[in-house]
Amino acid sequence: MTAAIEVRGVTKEFVEGPNRVPVLHGVDCEVHRGEVVLLMGPSGSGKTTLLSIMGCILRATSGSVKIAGREVANLRENELPEVRLKNIGFIFQGFNLFPTLTVGENVELALDLKGIRGAKAREASQRLLEQVGLSAKRDAFPSDLSGGQKQRVAVARALSGSPGVILADEPTAALDSHSGRNVMEMMRDLAHKHGRGVVVVTHDSRVLEFGDRIVHMEDGRIAEQAQDEAA
Amino acid sequence: MPPLAQRNLMHDKVRLAVTLTGIVFAVVLIVVEMGLFLGFTVTTSSIIDKSGVDLWIVSKHTPYIEQGAAFSERKLYQVLATPGVAAADKYIVRFAEWKTPDGSEQSVQIVGFDPYSKIGGPWNVVQGNVEDLKTPDAVMIDELYAKKLGVTQVGEIFEIYGRRARVVGFTKGIRAFTTTPYVFTSFKNGQDYARLREDQTLFILVKAAAGSDLKALQGELQARLRDVDVLTTKQFSNMTRFYWMFTTGAGVAVLIAAVLGLVVGVVVVAQTIYATTMDHIREYGTLKAMGAPNSYIYKVIITQAAIAAVVGYGLAMLVSIFVVRGSQSGGAAILLPLPMVVALFFLTLLMCATAAVVSIKKVTSLDPAMVFRG
Numbered sequence: 241m242t243a244a245i246e247v248r249g250v251t252k253e254f255v256e257g258p259n260r261v262p263v264l265h266g267v268d269c270e271v272h273r274g275e276v277v278l279l280m281g282p283s284g285s286g287k288t289t290l291l292s293i294m295g296c297i298l299r300a301t302s303g304s305v306k307i308a309g310r311e312v313a314n315l316r317e318n319e320l321p322e323v324r325l326k327n328i329g330f331i332f333q334g335f336n337l338f339p340t341l342t343v344g345e346n347v348e349l350a351l352d353l354k355g356i357r358g359a360k361a362r363e364a365s366q367r368l369l370e371q372v373g374l375s376a377k378r379d380a381f382p383s384d385l386s387g388g389q390k391q392r393v394a395v396a397r398a399l400s401g402s403p404g405v406i407l408a409d410e411p412t413a414a415l416d417s418h419s420g421r422n423v424m425e426m427m428r429d430l431a432h433k434h435g436r437g438v439v440v441v442t443h444d445s446r447v448l449e450f451g452d453r454i455v456h457m458e459d460g461r462i463a464e465q466a467q468d469e470a471a
Numbered sequence: 472m473p474p475l476a477q478r479n480l481m482h483d484k485v486r487l488a489v490t491l492t493g494i495v496f497a498v499v500l501i502v503v504e505m506g507l508f509l510g511f512t513v514t515t516s517s518i519i520d521k522s523g524v525d526l527w528i529v530s531k532h533t534p535y536i537e538q539g540a541a542f543s544e545r546k547l548y549q550v551l552a553t554p555g556v557a558a559a560d561k562y563i564v565r566f567a568e569w570k571t572p573d574g575s576e577q578s579v580q581i582v583g584f585d586p587y588s589k590i591g592g593p594w595n596v597v598q599g600n601v602e603d604l605k606t607p608d609a610v611m612i613d614e615l616y617a618k619k620l621g622v623t624q625v626g627e628i629f630e631i632y633g634r635r636a637r638v639v640g641f642t643k644g645i646r647a648f649t650t651t652p653y654v655f656t657s658f659k660n661g662q663d664y665a666r667l668r669e670d671q672t673l674f675i676l677v678k679a680a681a682g683s684d685l686k687a688l689q690g691e692l693q694a695r696l697r698d699v700d701v702l703t704t705k706q707f708s709n710m711t712r713f714y715w716m717f718t719t720g721a722g723v724a725v726l727i728a729a730v731l732g733l734v735v736g737v738v739v740v741a742q743t744i745y746a747t748t749m750d751h752i753r754e755y756g757t758l759k760a761m762g763a764p765n766s767y768i769y770k771v772i773i774t775q776a777a778i779a780a781v782v783g784y785g786l787a788m789l790v791s792i793f794v795v796r797g798s799q800s801g802g803a804a805i806l807l808p809l810p811m812v813v814a815l816f817f818l819t820l821l822m823c824a825t826a827a828v829v830s831i832k833k834v835t836s837l838d839p840a841m842v843f844r845g
Binding site: 288291292295297298318321322323324325326328330332333336338339340341345346348349350352353357409 | 472473474475478479481482753754757758759760761762763764767839840842843
């Protein structure tokens with residue numbers, strides 16, 4: 241079965257002035273549809289960088305990155321947005337909703353990017369908001385919502401266009417435990433009931449029970465591999 | 472597309488007000504400067520343009536109407552004898568001194584024409600009659616300059632170079648670029664007021680016969696007459712306009728001010744649109760992370776700029792109409808013809824689009840990975 245995301249031997253270096261700072265050292269990782277992968281590790285371990293590479297937001301310095309079986313590591317910068325648009329939904333720690341748009345319009349904007357417009361977009365956004373239990377808030381603005389509700393809108397937005405993979409960066413960090421739990425239950429449902437591959441970067445130990453697999457990172461390596469290498 | 476551009480623009484009402492104020496100031500400034508330029512340009516040659524004739528015969532190398540030099544009026548008979556000439560008349564435009572009853576003097580421009588043929592006579596007569604100028608000493612001035620010349624009503628007597636001048640009527644809206652009022656009178660009076668000899672004229676105005684070839688007639692007259700230039704009304708009008716607008720530098724100054732208005736407008740609008748973009752930079756980063764191509768974000772920014780342009784332009788035109796109307800009773804007319812109204816609309820759009828480019832450059836270099844940074 242083709243992995244939703246497959247990274248092999250991925251390295252990443254950032255250029256800071258005259259120096260090249262290595263952040264990832266030959267990372268191998270797979271994410272399959274139907275599973276929730278928790279990416280954990282201390283700050284600076286490279287989990288967000290790995291998430292960005294998986295999401296085609298950053299390009300790996302070397303290595304292979306496959307999205308739904310398609311090699312994307314060699315794509316040009318201007319080809320990556322389309323890969324993101326078709327395959328990946330993002331959920332951010334700070335929600336990143338558009339404050340001047342209503343809840344419905346936030347979802348419709350994501351649909352618009354995917355070419356779904358007009359009545360179809362309204363129907364689709366309504367369905368997505370029902371899925372996250374916020375159809376009653378369709379005309380509300382993000383500033384009228386609680387943190388948990390905002391993140392649910394972000395989930396609905398990420399689901400627009402039915403991407404195969406959902407990448408979430410600290411989705412519970414800004415939420416109370418109840419809201420965080422709701423959001424993680426939603427993530428688990430996305431994987432188990434809707435067959436999406438879900439990757440969650442988190443520091444939050446409360447969400448451990450929702451992961452099918454936990455990948456620990458340390459110093460730019462998958463920790464277990466790093467331990468193996470050390471051994 | 473959901474109304475992101477409109478909402479972003481409306482979100483910060485103070486910033487929107489600043490943006491619109493910038494556009495309104497820039498457009499009104501351009502209207503005033505360009506309108507003044509047009510008003511000045513039209514005013515410099517209004518006597519020529521409104522003459523209703525086809526050709527002007529002027530002394531050799533006359534650069535503009537106020538510089539007409541005297542030549543023998545006998546040339547008129549040569550002109551009238553030329554095939555293709557329907558009518559011709561002598562004409563005077565020359566500076567003189569008007570003396571008010573209190574003894575003060577004021578420069579005026581005497582316009583001497585034949586009140587029988589009315590060629591080159593006044594237009595927009597609002598009081599009195601052109602025929603009244605057939606009487607000795609009769610003059611007609613514009614309402615705009617009545618106060619300046621100390622005239623309060625028809626029938627009052629003044630002096631021009633010591634000769635009696637009786638006001639028999641008023642015109643409306645005949646401005647002089649030099650702010651030296653025109654004083655319309657008969658050619659005979661004009662000779663006296665302008666201190667010309669009885670056998671001299673400054674210009675001969677020619678009407679071509681219907682269906683005649685104007686260029687050929689111009690050439691024929693030029694060949695027949697010595698020491699004069701034969702110019703079409705358009706040529707003489709353009710020469711006079713060019714002299715006052717560009718040789719004196721008056722028009723250049725006004726044009727420079729108009730360009731400065733444009734620059735100020737672009738800078739103000741660019742600054743505010745840039746600030747609006749920076750306010751929403753994280754949202755644009757989110758859009759990029761979600762997979763929006765740069766063109767999608769450009770569309771949002773350009774739409775914001777276009778909305779600001781259209782609303783700002785509308786407000787600016789309202790202000791401009793008041794300014795233009797107010798100028799009609801003043802010494803300098805500001806003109807706002809329809810082509811300028813249309814051109815300004817596109818100029819405003821261009822100004823705002825140029826301003827948006829600064830923001831677009833910023834968004835182009837935006838790293839979508841910013842969405843993962845705190």
